[in-house]
Amino acid sequence: MSKKILYKYNPRYPSIADLKIKAKSRIPKFAFDYLEGGANEELNLVRNESDFDDILLKPQYLHVAGDIDMSVELFGRRYSAPFGISPIGLQGLMWPNAPEILAKAAAKHDIPYTLSTVSTSSIERIAEVSDGKAWFQLYHPTEDRLRDDILRRLKEVECPVLVVLVDVPSFGLRYREIKSGLSMPPKMNIANVVQAMLRPLWGIKTLQHGIPSFATLKPYMEKGLDLSQLGQFMNRTFTGKVNVEKVKAIRDIWKGPLVLKGITTEEDMQASIDIGVDGVIVSNHGGRQIDAGESSINSLIRLAQNPLYTGKTKIMLDGGIRSGVDLARAHAVGADFNFMGRPFMYGVGALGDEGAEHTINLFKAQLYQVMQQLTLENISQFPGRLIQK
Template identity: 80%
Template sequence: MLYNPKYPSITDLKKKAKSRIPKFAFDYLEGGCNEELNLLRNENDFDSIFLKPRYLQEVGAIDMSVELFGKKYSAPFGISPIGLQGLMWPNAPEILARSAAAQDVPYILSTVSTASIERIAKVSEGKAWFQLYHPTENRLRDDILQRLKDVECPVLVVLVDVPSFGLRYREIKSGLSMPPKLTPSTILQAMRCPTWGIKTLQYGIPSFATLKPYMEKGLDLAQLGQFMNRTFTGKVTVDKIKAIRDIWKGPLVLKGIATEEDMEDALHIGVDGVIVSNHGGRQLDAAESSIYSLMRLTAKERYKQQMTIMLDGGIRSGVDLGRAHAVGSAFNFMGRPFMYGVGALGELGGSHTINLFKAQLYQLMQQLSIEKVDQFPDRLQ
């Protein structure tokens, strides 16, 4: 198991990554919206969930594997989609997709990440999922879906919680609002992180690789911002999801569901799963934490019977993974922890972070006398 003992926790990886990533890029990764209250709730609300050990109970071999949409994964977690991954650490999408494929956990590529559908399909051996930012034009939507069919993408995730871009103060002050811009300050920050700079020169200035076929050549920064706003501004409605359901015959997941009303619509449309999420606290500061939304939705047994309910947001340890399963999550995704991993350890960061979570979850299952992940609800205090 590839695991660096100098970094046994996500906190250790975060501290190291912060020293190696320029401030403007780290702020993009780390920040939430407005006063960042929801960002804090996502992590802190896990602390109110307590697990119950059974020390005198017999227990056999521990099996962390989980079956999801017809495929067996080695552990009950995957890597969340994150935009502009290559800005935060050069070549991050490929590092993470390759590590996830090797370890048999899912990696989700974002529409606005810095590697293309085709490249990630190749390095992940066809195992990577894809998260769709719904375009305003159906022509563009249909072309992206066809590209996904061509590479036999196993799962399509449609993002629903970005009707407008969140007001993120850190990005505005760092010059990474739309349109993004470089300033003397950001250039100086980059110079203070030589490894990041060398790797950026090696792999090239990051861009929206999946979207390149739809962009005019030679766009300046202002025109790029206009393209993004023109292409992706707008609500994802029931009718838009129905249209995708008619086209996409594989597993279809909605990411960003947080209420009973939207869950009812998801059931009516006939999607295969939802990822309960608040976009990492980056969209609505007055929203509840993802884990609290999950607890409310999984309290209704019929939702769990008809839909695969997963979680994204706030998980920072194997203990948090156990807590999520104890309150009803079938599977979990983490974004920032894996970016801390590649920021701290580069090419080794993806595998290290996967193994970190596996080791922590394995120890927790030993402590609670649990053999399989679906036994966690029996250990809820």
């Protein structure tokens, strides 16, 4: 008989759907729409979640299993669970101080938190609060000078893993952001002011922690930029497609683990392996870039189950995971590791400082229960419980 482990979380919010409802009641509409929105008609955003439903697992009730171990080794480090927190831009806009809340909780629970270049805390601050455990996602700058300086700062804080985002040759056309004024340059219109006033706790917390800004990029900005000039800076600084040569240049500079995020096709997968990256994150940017694409989980199935790529690099997933059951499904079809973004923002938006730990424990508890039900001892056994169609 295996021993049972309890993961404590607030029983009033036993699912990600519960956290989402609560978060929506506490975050101003314009900020919640930024978190929720997808590209164009948001069809791919829906597919990201719904396509998990087609993956079925089989239990073996008479199988004798020992103690459950959901830890996973990745890039020379063992993490307590097979998931981490995805990079999201403007996190502090959706809930004040969100990057620090999430980074601290991730470090405490020994899972990776990934800071985005366009999030609202700096490289140095997140390294401090995470005890140097946080990963970093790079939006590739137009100028090599800026790229090199960001890489220098990452080396100085001994960032363990660099993630290079490759799926933003242009910013996605997101209707919710256009209507709310959160495109570039952002606009704080009258409707947004009213929405903020209807969420007083968010307003109080924002005053406590300050107006959110692109903290990592501050050293490269001229002082006193107005919103229009900020938009021009962002467009000037990050307009440009990431290609093989740019990734090779980073591979030559960065000696630690290098991961490419946004891989969905065989062509890009093979190119990644040829470059010598240590891992890829299969992702369609949360359904925020191209509406006519396939779901992240279906892309993962094609790539992870292709024998050409077996053992060549770590294949991870980001997109559509909303429960421990989804985590189990992802591992059953070949994921080595997983990342979630929106669920953790729902948690912080719903429960503030307690929300990050709540969401981590919620995913752990749900995944643990699935492993009990399937009589599994470790994550590597999930593919054997996939029902093949």
